[in-house]
Every structure is written in C-alpha cells, then in structure tokens.
Amino acid sequence: MSRIGKKPISVPSGVRVTIDPQSRTVSVEGPKGKLSMTHRPEVAVTWDEGENRIICSVPPDSMRVGQIRAYWGLTRSLISNMITGVTTGYVKKLEIIGVGWTAKLQGTRLQLNVGYCQPRMMDVPKEVELVVESNSITISGADKQAVGQFAARIRKNRPPEPYNGKGIKYSDEIILRKQGKVFGS
Numbered sequence: 001m002s003r004i005g006k007k008p009i010s011v012p013s014g015v016r017v018t019i020d021p022q023s024r025t026v027s028v029e030g031p032k033g034k035l036s037m038t039h040r041p042e043v044a045v046t047w048d049e050g051e052n053r054i055i056c057s058v059p060p061d062s063m064r065v066g067q068i069r070a071y072w073g074l075t076r077s078l079i080s081n082m083i084t085g086v087t088t089g090y091v092k093k094l095e096i097i098g099v100g101w102t103a104k105l106q107g108t109r110l111q112l113n114v115g116y117c118q119p120r121m122m123d124v125p126k127e128v129e130l131v132v133e134s135n136s137i138t139i140s141g142a143d144k145q146a147v148g149q150f151a152a153r154i155r156k157n158r159p160p161e162p163y164n165g166k167g168i169k170y171s172d173e174i175i176l177r178k179q180g181k182v183f184g185s
Helices: 066-087 144-156
Strands: 016-020 025-030 033-038 044-048 053-057 090-097 102-106 109-113 120-123 128-133 136-141 167-170
Touching: 016 044, 025 066, 033 066, 053 066, 066 144, 090 144, 102 128, 128 144, 136 144, 144 167
Parallel strands: none
Antiparallel strands: 016 025, 025 033, 044 053, 090 136, 090 167, 102 109, 109 120, 128 136
C-alpha cells in the first residue's frame, strides 16, 4: 500500500472541485486561481461529498506493482498541492548577493545584472507573479511547479559560489563557505 496515496485529501470550504472520470481530469478552483491536471489511468480519483474530501485508489490486485503504487502516491500529492495552491499559494524568495548586481522588472521581462557583460533577460511566465525589491526577488503563484521552476531558472543564471558567497540564492539557503588559499605558514 502507498502510505501517501491512501490518505484522503480534505477540501476546505471555498474550493470547488470537478472530477471528470471519462477524461481523467481533476479541476480545482479557489480564491487564488484555477488549476487542473490529468491523472494516470491506473489511479481512480473519487469525490466524497458527504465528508468533503477526495479519495485516490487503485485496484486491489495491482497493490504489488511498485510503479502503480508510485503513481497512486504521486496523484494524491499533485491534487493536494493543487488544493494548497488555490487556497494559500506558493512563494519562493531569492536574494542577489554581489556588489553592483541588481534585478529589474521591465513589463513581463526580468533583467538580471549579475556580473556578465550583457544583462540576462528572462520572460516571466503567466502563472507566476514577480516582485523585485532592491536585491530580493519574490516569486508567488498557485502552481507549485511553475513557481519552483522559474525560481530555479533565475538561480541558474549565477548560482552562489562557496568562496565569497556571491550569486543568486534562496533566502533560506545556507551556503557552506570554503577557506581560500593560505600563503605562508
């Protein structure tokens, strides 16, 4: 049995869930937006209106197949993430550390000046909201994957280096510093 997959997903008030068994589509709509996904055919997703929850299940004879158990837990986690996204949303914060390194928001594009001869320009996806304040970037949105992916793409432009600590890092990330060369004894 999948320990994650067998847990029911409670749906808070104010969130509307639509499950279409024919197309295997689960749609969730809440105060922060609307998300939908198509789940695997091995997993059955049902709506329990009496207790206001979603239940994911697989046929009993397929419990021994590890891949199907993995799909079961994955489907449950993705639906749970969608419900969390439309109710509270997801936020990633990045910090730019370096002398003269800045970020600017120009319409729907992010301009990063992080030590290269040309500024790096990035298109901001529609699914995320971006706030740039001095040397910090806040990415928020209802889709966990879109928020995390865009934050990783920004960080990839100049990952933090261990000697001086310069670079783009997550606000809660800890950079293990290395000692530089020591001359003489």
